[in-house]
Amino acid sequence: MHTTRLALVTIIAEPVLEGRITRELRQLGATGFTVVEGRGEGSRGRHAAEIPGVNVRIETIVGHALAQRILEHIAHAYFEDFGVIAFTSEVAVVRSAKYTAPPESR
Amino acid sequence: MHTTRLALVTIIAEPVLEGRITRELRQLGATGFTVVEGRGEGSRGRHAAEIPGVNVRIETIVGHALAQRILEHIAHAYFEDFGVIAFTSEVAVVRSAKYTAPPESR
Amino acid sequence: MHTTRLALVTIIAEPVLEGRITRELRQLGATGFTVVEGRGEGSRGRHAAEIPGVNVRIETIVGHALAQRILEHIAHAYFEDFGVIAFTSEVAVVRSAKYTAPPESR
Numbered sequence: 001m002h003t004t005r006l007a008l009v010t011i012i013a014e015p016v017l018e019g020r021i022t023r024e025l026r027q028l029g030a031t032g033f034t035v036v037e038g039r040g041e042g043s044r045g046r047h048a049a050e051i052p053g054v055n056v057r058i059e060t061i062v063g064h065a066l067a068q069r070i071l072e073h074i075a076h077a078y079f080e081d082f083g084v085i086a087f088t089s090e091v092a093v094v095r096s097a098k099y100t101a102p103p104e105s106r
Numbered sequence: 107m108h109t110t111r112l113a114l115v116t117i118i119a120e121p122v123l124e125g126r127i128t129r130e131l132r133q134l135g136a137t138g139f140t141v142v143e144g145r146g147e148g149s150r151g152r153h154a155a156e157i158p159g160v161n162v163r164i165e166t167i168v169g170h171a172l173a174q175r176i177l178e179h180i181a182h183a184y185f186e187d188f189g190v191i192a193f194t195s196e197v198a199v200v201r202s203a204k205y206t207a208p209p210e211s212r
Numbered sequence: 213m214h215t216t217r218l219a220l221v222t223i224i225a226e227p228v229l230e231g232r233i234t235r236e237l238r239q240l241g242a243t244g245f246t247v248v249e250g251r252g253e254g255s256r257g258r259h260a261a262e263i264p265g266v267n268v269r270i271e272t273i274v275g276h277a278l279a280q281r282i283l284e285h286i287a288h289a290y291f292e293d294f295g296v297i298a299f300t301s302e303v304a305v306v307r308s309a310k311y312t313a314p315p316e317s318r
Contacts (some may be wrong), residue, residue, distance in 0.1 A: 010303075022147075031148070032147050032191075034118060034145070035146060037145070038248040039246070042244040073305065075306045081308075085273075087304060088215070089302060090195060090299055091194065106316075112299075138297075140250050142249070142250055153282070167297075197299040199297070200291070204254070
């Protein structure tokens with residue numbers, strides 16, 4: 001079974017940001033995403049928004065260059081004012097074409 | 107603390123497929139699995155089933171050879187007709203015997 | 213975008229253990245955590261508690277040394293009597309200071 005290494009980007013944010021972040025992922029070039037609801041606590045006192053409470057975990061699988069652009073965007077747009085965290089991990093996928101938009105649709 | 111490297115296999119599928127896929131994971135040799143409910147969007151227009159909507163994220167930790175067999179099965183059984191995605195990542199576990207069935211039970 | 217490699221620790225446990233485990237994560241030095249609810253099945257007959265049913269997936273991002281201490285604690289405190297599993301994977305984060313407590317707060 002041929003597999004391709006891609007990056008899984010995980011963004012954990014307040015629920016109110018879900019629609020905005022998933023639209024931005026599409027605009028940056030992600031072909032899909034999943035969202036799971038959870039709860040949690042962040043580092044105390046660092047950010048006003050990092051109070052205990054509900055959050056959404058938004059995940060997308062993309063190429064490594066796009067993963068870097070997504071991290072840069074999330075850090076720039078949200079880290080100052082929101083209790084958002086973002087990280088990447090390595091995954092191996094089957095049928096990598098599912099995760100990469102054709103050039104003409106970018 | 108001694109740890110063992112195993113493969114975490116993640117399968118994201120329509121909820122209607124949960125029972126069938128988890129039975130198949132057992133038959134292939136997985137000793138356990140977890141299921142989390144979410145929602146998401148896939149690559150637009152590629153598969154009729156990849157409409158926005160709810161999904162289940164099925165995860166199992168297995169040896170690398172079994173992870174390959176699971177990916178092959180999922181690709182063969184579901185990729186043509188369903189909006190299913192499957193990927194693996196590397197994890198380090200404590201007490202690896204929890205994740206590998208004894209030979210006589212296979 | 214500068215990223216730092218840290219460890220994502222995942223603990224899957226019975227819901228009744230959530231409060232105890234998250235308090236212990238804080239005491240060990242984790243600066244935050246997230247919790248997602250799911251369901252699942254473990255290895256049959258190995259532990260009385262590993263019956264099919266609901267579970268919580270507790271995740272925390274920490275340095276590698278703390279990840280080892282967390283795995284040791286979880287194995288020691290829970291593996292004998294509960295159907296708990298614990299594993300780590302490698303992640304790359306932006307702004308690693310979010311995940312590491314300042315020395316004076318340890």
